Amino acid sequence: MTNKLIASREALENFEFITINGKVEFNDVNNVVKIAYYYSKAVRAGVNLALRGVNLNDAVKSLYKIIPYAFYAETAYKQALTLLGNGGSKVEVRRRWFACRGNKSDKGNRGIRFHVEDDHVLVKVKDPWGKWVVGRAYFGKNYLLLLRELEELSSEREEGYGAVISFKDGVKIHLQVPLWLYLKYFSTPKMQGYGFVAGFDLNSDRLNVVVIDRQGRVVTTRTYWYLEVTRPGYPMEKARTLRLSALSQSLKFLTRIGVDYVVFEDLFVIKRRSFTKNKSANRKISKFAKKQMLIHGGIKALRLGFNVILVNPKGTTSSDNHERVMRLRGFDRHMASAYLIALRGLEVIKNN
Structure with missing residues (x-):
C-alpha cells in the first residue's frame, strides 16, 4: 500500500x-x-x-x-x-x-x-x-x-x-528538502492493517485518539496527558518536546493494532483562532503551536506508513452532533471530537 x-x-x-x-x-x-x-x-x-x-x-x-x-x-x-x-x-x-x-x-x-x-x-x-x-x-x-x-x-x-x-x-x-525525497530515505515500511481509522484531537494539555473500523464502530480509545505543560512559566521548548513525544507514542501504538488511516483536523482552512472568555484557557491556546504539532504528526505518520487525511474541523468541537455523541457514548468533549474526526475521515475514504 x-x-x-x-x-x-x-x-x-x-x-x-x-x-x-x-x-x-x-x-x-x-x-x-x-x-x-x-x-x-x-x-x-x-x-x-x-x-x-x-x-x-x-x-x-x-x-x-x-x-x-x-x-x-x-x-x-x-x-x-x-x-x-x-x-x-x-x-x-x-x-x-x-x-x-x-x-x-x-x-x-x-x-x-x-x-x-x-x-x-x-x-x-x-x-x-x-x-x-x-x-x-x-x-x-x-x-x-x-x-x-x-x-x-x-x-x-x-x-x-x-x-x-x-x-x-x-x-x-x-x-528545506522536498517531502517526497525525505520519505524515500526515512520511511519505515508498515504491514497493511485491517483498514482501521484513527481520529486525533490535538489539545494544549492532552492528545485524544479514537480508532474505528470501516463500519464506524469504536475499536479503542486513548488519551495521552501532558498537563504540566500548561502551567505558567513552563518552558515552551520542553512543552513542545512532551507534546511531540505523545504524538510519537500514539502513532507507534497504532502501528500494532491494524490502523491504516490517520485523521487530523485541517487547521489550514481556519483563518483565526477561537478564544474564550476564560483568560487561563486563552493563555493555553495562544502558547499552543497546534499547526506545528499537526505538521509533525502528519509527517511522522507518513514516515510510519500510514495514509494521512486532514478533514474540515467545522462541527467537530461544538455542534448538535458533538453534543449527541457525548451523550450517547459517554465521551468527554475531546474524545467526542476525536471520534467525529475519525468518522469524517472514513467518509473521505469511502468517497475516494
Missing part, C-alpha cells in the same frame, strides 16, 4: 518540504554575520512596506538598497509578509538570520548552495558585497545520500530547496 496525504490545497502547501538542520563552520564568519544583520534589517523594513500594501517587485527594489542581492531581498519581503500573517501588525524581528528561497530553475538555490563531500557538505553563501563565503556543514551520515540526490536533482533543474542560516547555539544551516 502506497501511503498518501489527502488534504485541502492550503494544507498541502505546508507539507511540500521538511527542514533538516546541520552545524556549519564558515571560513569567514564575520561576513556571514554581516549578511544576517542587513537581512534582518531588510525584513524589518519589509514589514513596513507590507503594511502599506507595496507589491513584491517594488518592495524588492526598495529592499535592494539595504541588502543588494535580489534573491535575499525577495525572500526578506516574503518573510515579512509571513510574519504579518502570523502576528498581525505588531511584529518584532529580534534574532539575526538570513534565508534564500529555492527554485528549481535556479539549480536549487541562487544564494545558498551546497555540494556533498565524503563526510561533510560544502556550503557556499553569496555575499552581496563580494563573492562567496565558503563553509563546511555537518548533517550526519544518514542525510548524505538524501542530500547527494537533492544536489543531482537541483543541477538538473528538477527540484529546488530553500535555505536558512541561523545563529542560535552556534552557526546552523537549515535546508
Whole structure:
C-alpha cells in the first residue's frame, strides 16, 4: 500500500518540504554575520512596506538598497509578509538570520548552495558585497545520500530547496528538502492493517485518539496527558518536546493494532483562532503551536506508513452532533471530537 496525504490545497502547501538542520563552520564568519544583520534589517523594513500594501517587485527594489542581492531581498519581503500573517501588525524581528528561497530553475538555490563531500557538505553563501563565503556543514551520515540526490536533482533543474542560516547555539544551516525525497530515505515500511481509522484531537494539555473500523464502530480509545505543560512559566521548548513525544507514542501504538488511516483536523482552512472568555484557557491556546504539532504528526505518520487525511474541523468541537455523541457514548468533549474526526475521515475514504 502506497501511503498518501489527502488534504485541502492550503494544507498541502505546508507539507511540500521538511527542514533538516546541520552545524556549519564558515571560513569567514564575520561576513556571514554581516549578511544576517542587513537581512534582518531588510525584513524589518519589509514589514513596513507590507503594511502599506507595496507589491513584491517594488518592495524588492526598495529592499535592494539595504541588502543588494535580489534573491535575499525577495525572500526578506516574503518573510515579512509571513510574519504579518502570523502576528498581525505588531511584529518584532529580534534574532539575526538570513534565508534564500529555492527554485528549481535556479539549480536549487541562487544564494545558498551546497555540494556533498565524503563526510561533510560544502556550503557556499553569496555575499552581496563580494563573492562567496565558503563553509563546511555537518548533517550526519544518514542525510548524505538524501542530500547527494537533492544536489543531482537541483543541477538538473528538477527540484529546488530553500535555505536558512541561523545563529542560535552556534552557526546552523537549515535546508528545506522536498517531502517526497525525505520519505524515500526515512520511511519505515508498515504491514497493511485491517483498514482501521484513527481520529486525533490535538489539545494544549492532552492528545485524544479514537480508532474505528470501516463500519464506524469504536475499536479503542486513548488519551495521552501532558498537563504540566500548561502551567505558567513552563518552558515552551520542553512543552513542545512532551507534546511531540505523545504524538510519537500514539502513532507507534497504532502501528500494532491494524490502523491504516490517520485523521487530523485541517487547521489550514481556519483563518483565526477561537478564544474564550476564560483568560487561563486563552493563555493555553495562544502558547499552543497546534499547526506545528499537526505538521509533525502528519509527517511522522507518513514516515510510519500510514495514509494521512486532514478533514474540515467545522462541527467537530461544538455542534448538535458533538453534543449527541457525548451523550450517547459517554465521551468527554475531546474524545467526542476525536471520534467525529475519525468518522469524517472514513467518509473521505469511502468517497475516494
